[in-house]
Amino acid sequence: MAQKPTIPKGTRDFIPLEATRRNYIFDTIKRIFTLYGYAPIETPAMENLSTLLGKYGDEGDKLLFKILNSGDFLSGTDPAALSQMGSGSAALKICEKGLRYDLTVPFARFVVQRQNELVFPFKRYQLQPVWRADRPQKGRYREFYQCDVDVIGSDSLLYELELLQIVDDVFNAFGIKVCMYVNHRKVLSGIAEMIGRPDMLTAITIAMDKFDKVGIEAVESEFLERGLESEAVEKLRPILTFTGNTEEKIALIEQHLSETETGMTGVAELKTLFGLFSQVGMTQQITLDLSLARGLSYYTGAIFEVKALDFEMGSICGGGRYDNLTGVFGLPGMSGVGISFGADRIYDVLLGLDKFPSTTNEAPKVLFMNLGKEESTFALSCLKQLRASGIPSELYPDHTKMKKQFDYADKRGIPFVAIIGEEELRQGVVALKNLATGAQQSCSPTDIESILKG
Numbered sequence: 001m002a003q004k005p006t007i008p009k010g011t012r013d014f015i016p017l018e019a020t021r022r023n024y025i026f027d028t029i030k031r032i033f034t035l036y037g038y039a040p041i042e043t044p045a046m047e048n049l050s051t052l053l054g055k056y057g058d059e060g061d062k063l064l065f066k067i068l069n070s071g072d073f074l075s076g077t078d079p080a081a082l083s084q085m086g087s088g089s090a091a092l093k094i095c096e097k098g099l100r101y102d103l104t105v106p107f108a109r110f111v112v113q114r115q116n117e118l119v120f121p122f123k124r125y126q127l128q129p130v131w132r133a134d135r136p137q138k139g140r141y142r143e144f145y146q147c148d149v150d151v152i153g154s155d156s157l158l159y160e161l162e163l164l165q166i167v168d169d170v171f172n173a174f175g176i177k178v179c180m181y182v183n184h185r186k187v188l189s190g191i192a193e194m195i196g197r198p199d200m201l202t203a204i205t206i207a208m209d210k211f212d213k214v215g216i217e218a219v220e221s222e223f224l225e226r227g228l229e230s231e232a233v234e235k236l237r238p239i240l241t242f243t244g245n246t247e248e249k250i251a252l253i254e255q256h257l258s259e260t261e262t263g264m265t266g267v268a269e270l271k272t273l274f275g276l277f278s279q280v281g282m283t284q285q286i287t288l289d290l291s292l293a294r295g296l297s298y299y300t301g302a303i304f305e306v307k308a309l310d311f312e313m314g315s316i317c318g319g320g321r322y323d324n325l326t327g328v329f330g331l332p333g334m335s336g337v338g339i340s341f342g343a344d345r346i347y348d349v350l351l352g353l354d355k356f357p358s359t360t361n362e363a364p365k366v367l368f369m370n371l372g373k374e375e376s377t378f379a380l381s382c383l384k385q386l387r388a389s390g391i392p393s394e395l396y397p398d399h400t401k402m403k404k405q406f407d408y409a410d411k412r413g414i415p416f417v418a419i420i421g422e423e424e425l426r427q428g429v430v431a432l433k434n435l436a437t438g439a440q441q442s443c444s445p446t447d448i449e450s451i452l453k454g
Helices: 016-035 057-062 079-084 087-094 104-113 158-174 185-194 198-208 216-225 230-241 246-256 261-280 343-352 373-388 402-412 422-427 445-453
Strands: 046-048 066-068 095-099 122-131 143-152 178-184 285-288 302-308 317-322 336-342 366-368 393-395 416-419 430-434 440-443
Touching: 016 122, 016 143, 016 158, 016 343, 046 104, 057 198, 104 122, 104 143, 104 336, 143 158, 143 343, 158 178, 158 261, 158 302, 158 317, 158 336, 178 185, 178 261, 185 198, 185 230, 185 246, 185 261, 198 216, 216 230, 230 246, 246 261, 246 285, 261 285, 261 302, 336 343, 366 373, 366 402, 373 393, 373 422, 373 445, 402 416, 416 445, 430 445, 440 445
Parallel strands: 178 285, 366 393, 366 416
Antiparallel strands: 046 095, 066 095, 122 143, 143 336, 178 302, 302 317, 317 336, 416 430, 430 440
C-alpha cells in the first residue's frame, strides 16, 4: 500500500475558499499600496548566501534555509575536514545559495544592482513568500507570505508617517482594530550607553524584544545570563516597566538619556514623528513602546510593530528605518524605511474575528443545469453573455440526474441554478432558481444578468 503523501512541517496547502480569501488580503493591501504611489517588483526565491548572511544577526542566520550546490555538492571538498567542522561552517562549504528570509535584504540587493535604472526616492511594494527554519506553531510558519512596502533614497520622516498611514488604512479596510507600537533604535543605543554597556546593544535588544511575551522577570534573567551586571539591570527596569502615556514616556526617556548624543537624536525624531501623527490624525491606536526592539540588526532609526487588539496573535505587521543596508552591497548613504504585513497572520485574525466579506467565495454565481445537447447549446450562449459582463458562471459538464447537479451546486456554494428544459428552450427563456430561498422565476438571459448583479 502506497504511503500517504505529506507536506513539510510549517507549510500548508490552500483549498479554493482559502486561496480566494488570501487573494482578498493581497488585493486589499496592493490597492492601498498603489494609492500611496508604490510600484510592484519581484525578486527570486533564492539568493546567494553571501547576500543573506550577516544581515539578520546571529539568531536570524541560524534560521536561513540553505540550498545544496547543484550536482555533486561534495566536489572539491575534503569529507574528513567537513566532519571536523561545525554544522554552520560545513554548510557554507557545500551551499552557495539560500531561500530568502525576508524581502528587505533582497530589495537592498535589487536597488544596488539596478541603481542606474531607478528613480530615487524609489517606492516599491512586494508580495512574495519567504522561508525561515523556525519551529512551527500557531501563527508561525516555515513558508509564509510577506507584503512589503518600502521607500529608499530619502531620510525624511514624512515616509515613516506615510507608512503608518498605510497601516492605518489597511487595517481600517479589514475592519481590524490594532495598536501601532513605535520605538527608535537610537533610543535603544542611548539606553545601552546610559547603563555603560554599548558593547552589549545586540544582546540587550534581543532580550528586550521578548518583553511582551515573557515579562520583566524573564527578560531580566536573560540580561544577567548574557553578562549584564545587576546594577545595569536595575537601571533598565524603570524604562521597561513605565506605563505612562506617550508624552510621559518621551519625557522619561529624555531625562534618562540626556547625556547620550545618540539617544537624544532618537528622542528628537520620536517627538517629530508623534507630532506628525497628531497633525494628520490616526484612526487606529498608536503608542510609544520603549521595550520594542525589533531584533533584526539592520534597523537604525524608528521601528514599528502592529498587533491586533481583539484577537490573540503576535505581531501582524512590523518594520523600521535602515540607513546602512545598501552600504554592505557597495552603495553607502542610501537610507530606507519599510513595513512588512504578515499575510498569514492577518488571515488568521480575519478568520478568527469572522471579518472576511461574504463575497470572498470562490464559487460561481450561477450553475446552468445540463439537460441535453440543445439545452446546453443555448446555455453556452447565455454563459458567454454573463461572463462578458463579469459574472462568474458555469455549465454542469454531463447530462445526468438533476439531483446530482443540484447537489454539486449546493456543495460548491453556488447561490443560483439556471434550468433550461424543453419549454424554456422553446420560449427562449431560463428558469432561474435561488437555492437559498427556493424561489424560481422565468426570465430572459438579459434579465438573469440584472438579477445576478443585483
